[in-house]
Amino acid sequence: MGSPLGVLFANFFMGTVEEQVFGDIQRPSTYCRYIDDTFICVKSESELQVLRQTFEEKSGLHFTMEKSTDGALPFLDVLLKVEEDTISTSVYVKSTNAGHCLNGQSECPDRFKETTIAAFVRRALSHCSEWKNVHREIDRVSQMLVDNGYPHHVVSSVVKRTINKCWHRNIY
Structure with missing residues (x-):
């Protein structure tokens, strides 16, 4: 991300990965992304794990996640x-x-x-x-x-x- 084009490349790459992922599985009702940070609301822990696993398989990246604490x-x-x-x-x-x-x-x-x-x-x-x-x-x-x-x-x-x-x- 040190390059002036880093943000552009990251955004393009994530958009390409999203196309592949959401071609295979259903997009969550709430899915927002800013470059490489995403905000997702899912119905269950298993839906989140499937989403994470699919993103990792399609991209070759490791995704970290933060869950809500006390709402x-x-x-x-x-x-x-x-x-x-x-x-x-x-x-x-x-x-x-x-x-x-x-x-x-x-x-x-x-x-x-x-x-x-x-x-x-x-x-x-x-x-x-x-x-x-x-x-x-x-x-x-x-x-x-x-x-x-x-x-x-x-x-x-x-x-x-x-x-x-x-x-x-x-x-x-």
């Missing part, structure tokens, strides 16, 4: 939770994430620093299905940014401006 499953950087037939989403951050980002004291234009803050806010707005999760994520990110040398008043200002801009454009 929660991370996919990419979104945490999906199922509670009483309701699905909620929030930002998922791996436990190994050290919280590094562009340092607030670095010698770069202020617009780069503001864009860094705004990107975290937009991610919270787009990934979280409930306002309480948005607030929790913005609080976490704000502290991370302050820890990375951003002045608190700058973080607060950019957070408010970004939320207002997204709200008025209905981007949330």
Whole structure:
């Protein structure tokens, strides 16, 4: 995946494998893929094992899988939770994430620093299905940014401006 074309090749390869697999077995009712990460809902453990085995036979690859725990499953950087037939989403951050980002004291234009803050806010707005999760994520990110040398008043200002801009454009 170190090549600029790596993503393109991986996506093409997985699309070819999917064609072969779903030519032999029925496609699950929920099947989503982003490059080489898939999100699948199946009815039984045996259906999952057949799907995994078929993918491995057709591709020559080894597939790892993560099952939901207590109704929660991370996919990419979104945490999906199922509670009483309701699905909620929030930002998922791996436990190994050290919280590094562009340092607030670095010698770069202020617009780069503001864009860094705004990107975290937009991610919270787009990934979280409930306002309480948005607030929790913005609080976490704000502290991370302050820890990375951003002045608190700058973080607060950019957070408010970004939320207002997204709200008025209905981007949330």
